[in-house]
Amino acid sequence: MGKTVWMFPGQGSQMPGMGQTLVSEEETKQTLVDLGTRIGLDLTTLLTTGTKEELKATELAQPAIVAHSTLLATRYAALGNKPDYVLGHSVGEYSALVAASVLTPSEAVYLVHERGKLMNQVSGGTMAAVIGLSDVEAAHHAVESIAATGEIVQIANYNCPGQFVISGHVAAVESATAKLKELGAKRVLPLDVSGAFHSSLMTPFAPRFEDFLASSPFEAAQAKFISNVDGSFHDQPDDLKRLLVQQLYSPVRFEACVEQLIEEGVDTFIEFGPSSPLSGLVKRIKKDVKIISITTLEQLEAEGIRG
Template sequence: MGKTVWMFPGQGSQTPGMGQTLITQDETRQALADLGTRIGLDLTTLMTTGTKDELKATDIAQPAIVAHSALLAQQYAAQGHTPDFVLGHSVGEYSALVAASVITPSEAVYLVRERGKLMNQVTGGTMAAVIGMNDVEAAHHAVESIAATGEIVQIANYNCPGQFVISGQIAAVESATAKLKELGAKRVLPLDVSGAFHSSLMTPFAPRFEDILVSSPFEAAKTKFISNVDSAFHDQPDELIRLLVQQLYSPVRFESCVERLIEEGADTFIEFGPSSPLSGLVKRIKKDAKIISITTLEQLEAEGIR
């Protein structure tokens, strides 16, 4: 019998009105209000009537996404369902850690709020999605050749066959964009982000974030958690904290995470989030995988899983 993965998207999955579904039930409405109180934000208002621009700020988007994803998954778990594995993409790892009983939703939104504040301090950087280039080795060499000149640019996300993301200084990303197009990339799309996430530009903030993480209560994972950093399973608090620090400046190896999970017997992937970007990526990696995208409480009911 196949195994099930619960997966959680990262920044960019936020959508205006994403919290409307959560205020339709007393339990989730109160939970959302409590999470907002924990971090000094009116998450309920931001997630129900906030504009696209209001939700775009990193220190707003990240707690909003994690709150939404974690509460949806909690509602599913309350019905007696459990995953065999949990997987997050970038900040989605914090929702995955909630699902694995490592941290509470309250602690998760606090951590990503602080993470977002640190990320907001990174200036002079950007990111771009590279689409339609399957020769990742050639892309890696091209990006490395630019980095060797002293400019900062690197591959930040390995998402699926034919799609990865580059991150770094604006001029370096522009240089890499031109070179990758010469090598056959069909499109290179600038991302609407405030900084060069998952690049060495984030390194100076790692010690400060580590101080925040080590002061937080982490428990051993009760469900198999696979890390973006090394595509391996980890369950001990000290390991998880170390990896969350490294994740700030390391590539997100989503494609290899999914491949590892498939090797371990996973054939069903359930995505919990305000939108479903990971579902399409998994379909590109494993065409016959069963994929369920849950963005609202109503979808839980429609799927017959609530």
């Protein structure tokens, strides 16, 4: 019998009005109010009438995404479902840790709010998605050659075959864009983000975030959690905290995580979030797995009955 992974998207999955489904029921609406109170934000308003520009702000986008994702997954679990494995993409790892009973939703939202505030302090950086270049090794060498000049640029996300993301100083990302197009990239698309996430530009903020994590109550994982940092399974609190610090400046190895899960016998991927970008990535990694996307309470109820 196959196994199931619950997966959770990161920044970029947010969109205006994404929380309308969550305020349609009093219980989930109240949960949003409670989560927002913890961090001093009106999450209900942000998730229902927040503008695209407001949701671009890292310190707002991250708690909004995690609140949305964890509410759906918690509700799905209440219907009697549970994952064998959990997987997040970048900030989605915090939602995954809630699904694995490592963190409470409140603690996860608090941590990503603090994380977002730190990340938002990085200036002079950007990110770009590289589409249609399958020779990742050549791309890596090209990016390294630019970084050798002193400007920072790195591969930040390994998403799926033919798609990765670069991150770093604006000028270095622009230089890398030109080189990668010469190598055969079909498109290099600037991302609408406020900084160079998952690059060494984030390193100075790691000790401060480590301090936040040190006092945060973590439990041992009750479902197998696979880390973006190394594509391996981890379940102990100290180990998980260490990886969350490293995740700030390390590349997201999503493709390696999915491949490892498939080796473990996973044949069903269920994505919880405002939208479902990971479902498309998984499909490009392995065509014949079952993929379910849950972005609304209505979808959740339908899948929960079948589950």
